[in-house]
Amino acid sequence: MSEAVGEAFARRDRAGRALAADVELIVRTCRDMATRFRRGGKLIVFGDGGGSDAAHVAVEFMHPVIVGKRALPAIALSHDGLGNDEGPAEIFAHQIRHWAESDDMAMGISREGRCTSVRRGLETARELGLCTIALTGGDDPPGQVADHVLVARSDDPAVIKEVHVTIYHLLWELAHVFLEGEARG
Template sequence: MPVTSTTRLAVSEAFARRDAAGRRLAEDSERIAQACRDMAARFHRGGKLIVFGNGGAGTDASHVAVEFMHPVIMGKRALPAMALSNDTATVTGVGSREGFAEIFAHQVRHWADPADMALGISPDGGCPNVLRGLETAHELGLFTMALVGGDGGDIARSPAAGHVLIAGSSDPAVVKEIHVTAYHVLWELVHLFFAQSSPRKAPDQEAVR
């Protein structure tokens, strides 16, 4: 069956939507690099990455955590990370007692140390529990970052989100794809800065030849 002009136009438009959102993310390269540099410094101080989100964003949180904890690229160092949506018993237990808006904030409060990092993922920037998790992390002195979509929503406008990366699209599929690209870039650059800032051995630790 021949491809019609209508089909070709639809394919072109689908790629154009993704290209535009990707270019907008690339325009934030300086802020992305600074965030990754700060994250690498926190990993050096013994910090861990705490990631959270709802539904599909919860699977993104798991994806981020496992890539830091068990890198698929041989030779890359494992860095401590955890996804708060993985523990169904805790999520449902906190939700039934304290309300769904507190499921991430409660866990951040009990898991986090000051050197840690919190990454909240929300497709539209309007998830109250992701915002509460970031607010709690901010109050505890953690590095905070949000991956959001659309216009960024309440999360992007909150001072609790120290670093905000926006997938500038109203298409949920495009937002999802840009978020995957964003956290793969984060992973790559964090490792780059982590290696560059690796503390030198003290003289008495150097091997004697």
């Protein structure tokens, strides 16, 4: 039993340490997000895996669990076809073209960073001038697919999901820190 406990922690160790080492990247992302929220922008979230992670992120921003924190505008895009004749690879790009405004942010979530529909969504968002954020995983990140690429350094899908949850909780919390700091200061 103690071997299984040790293995459970060991699987998360490298990914946790890598996340802690990405502090400057996370801080830059949060500053950019705070700037966009201040200008009236909203967070548009989408991803592979049926969209449950995207919906979770949007809910976190829209319904703060900490009393006194303001709700920040966020929506999760549907993974459904929505009558899109352009094909499945264009599902998020199509929605971004219809929902996005220039001060918005687009967050694409893909465990490996190779999901075509997420990549196309991020590309379209960049073309429209949105601030783009990619949450990916693995040891071989997909390159600079977004303005900010936040990587869960693990090959274990469960660990990647756990690190992604930590990342978007940090993004929410620190975006508020920057928004509140500017208001006071």
